[in-house]
Amino acid sequence: MLVAEGADARPSVRGAATTRPLRVLVVDDHEVLRSGLRWLLSRVPWVERCACARSADEALLLARSIAFDVALVDVDLGAECGLQTCERLSAFVPNTALLTSRWDLVPMRTARQVGARGVIAKDRPARALLEAVRELAAGGACEPDPSPAGAVRFIPREREILRLVSAGLTNAEIGASLYLAPGTIKHHMLELYDKLGAPNRAAAVHAARRLGVLADHRAEQETSGAPAGVRVSVLVADPDDVRRTGLLLALHGRAWVSACSGARDAESALDAVERIAPDIALVAGKDVSRTLSARGVRTLLVRDDEADSPAELRDAGATGAIRQWWTSERVADAVARGCRPAQPREAVAPEGAGLPVVVSPREHEVLAAFATGATNPAIAADLGLSPNTVKQHASSIFRKLGVRNRAEAVRRANDLGLLLLT
Known part of the structure; x- marks a missing residue:
């Protein structure tokens, strides 16, 4: 069976009758x-x-x-x-x-x-x-679930605007693209700054990527393949039925996976540990990750955002993290990497760090400051530079990354793994 635990084989569903399949x-x-x-x-x-x-x-x-x-x-x-x-x-x-x-x-x-x-x-x-x-x-309507108190949610228009901001477009260009007045775009941007806790466009793009509101959709890199001559058993512990099933499907049938089982909660995850002795587990919750790592099981956190830092991973006892928007091949590659004793830190290394875009250490500091929303004078004061020198570094960064402004530079730097998403 594909899903040994944590999903019904044929869920019985009560609801309005349908005349045909x-x-x-x-x-x-x-x-x-x-x-x-x-x-x-x-x-x-x-x-x-x-x-x-x-x-x-x-x-x-x-x-x-x-x-x-x-x-x-x-x-x-x-x-x-x-x-x-x-x-x-x-x-x-x-x-x-x-x-x-x-x-x-x-x-x-x-x-x-x-x-x-x-x-x-x-x-x-x-x-x-x-x-x-x-x-x-059957002709009924499905009402949206109410938002939990204090939850931050984004309307589709705000997501569209964020995507265009990350592509380097100005308010006027975004307005022309969406058939809205520049003033309307400005109003939406102020709402986005408030929701994301960001002072400007570059910081908003970085915060949106960190939260997973703007996901990484770049082309997949070539994967390194499964560990040679090794067969591993994998546990997927995730209360989200759709995501857990998708992750199990991503791993099921691969020659190097000897067993693959799912679990909804900590109790069923511990039962699976006794049954299949997993070499690695994909885990949605930090508490379950800590429980499994205490049993000697390597874990990768399953995330719908990019907000994990090395400190958070250590706190969860996790080797690394995977994202729900990754392809099956990328998920499988992360699992394969996580099973290699000689390279336990690969899963937490910045994505794409080996790509041929080289920024100097000082330019890297300026890029990191862009992501916080700092102004040129603030960056200059913090780094002990003149504002004009900061402008020169910014121009060099834009040229190297092939972008035209800070927001697009932050998005591109995140895609290349030049910025830590923390």
Whole structure:
């Protein structure tokens, strides 16, 4: 079995009756979550077919050739906004719903404006998520979950603006791209500064990347492969049913994985330790990570953000971390690296540190200051330089990174692993 623990083989779902098995389309740019959703939906008898797409173009191509009953569209598709994708799909699919993460705030009114009839959180338990899909197919509506008190959420428009800011666009250019007045963009930026605790655009981009609001969607690097001649057993301990299933699928069937099991909580994780003696565990919670590491199991934290520092990893007893937006190959490579006794620190090394972009130590300090939102005079005072020298360093950084301003420089530096996301 793929999921030995932590997921029902065929979840029984109560809900509105359907006249025939359903055809479901899932649109999500995160491979792990996309495959997890597909597996869960394919296991219930009332779904005839579940197809997946990672972009609007792929989704529309499928929708034109196959008559789907339901489409589930991620609000954030990386380089695209899911709202426009949902609006275009609603012309082909009678029942659509928007999929949200913990950072998304999508009122029902917004969903209806783009032709969606519901909002479904991807981190719902499998049974509740499947009930929502069946209710949607029967003509019902899926109301968005209420936000917890004090939670920071971002409306889709704010995500769009952040993405364009990280690409180096000015307010006027963003306004022209989104058909909004520059003043409206300025208002949204002030809201974003407040939510992200950032003083300016560069610091906002860095904070958004650290939180996972702006995820790393760069092209995958060549992986190093599995440990030669070694077979390992892996445990995935994660209460999120969709993500846990996707991670198990990413590892299942690989020649060097001897056993792969899932667990929802600490109790079932400890049962799995007794049963399969895992060499490594992918763990969503720090408490469970500490518990497993105390049993001699190496752990990698599963994150939907990039907010872990070396100190946090040590506190959790973890070797490193993986991100839910990584591809299956990248996840498998991180697990393989984590199992190598000779290189236990590789998993926490900055991503892409070996890429051929070289900044001087002083330029690195200036880049780090950009990420905090410091002004030229403040950077100059802190580093003992003149403001003009700081401007010269900034110009050199922009040239080396191929960018035109600080916000784009911070995004590019993060992509290259030149800045620690802490």
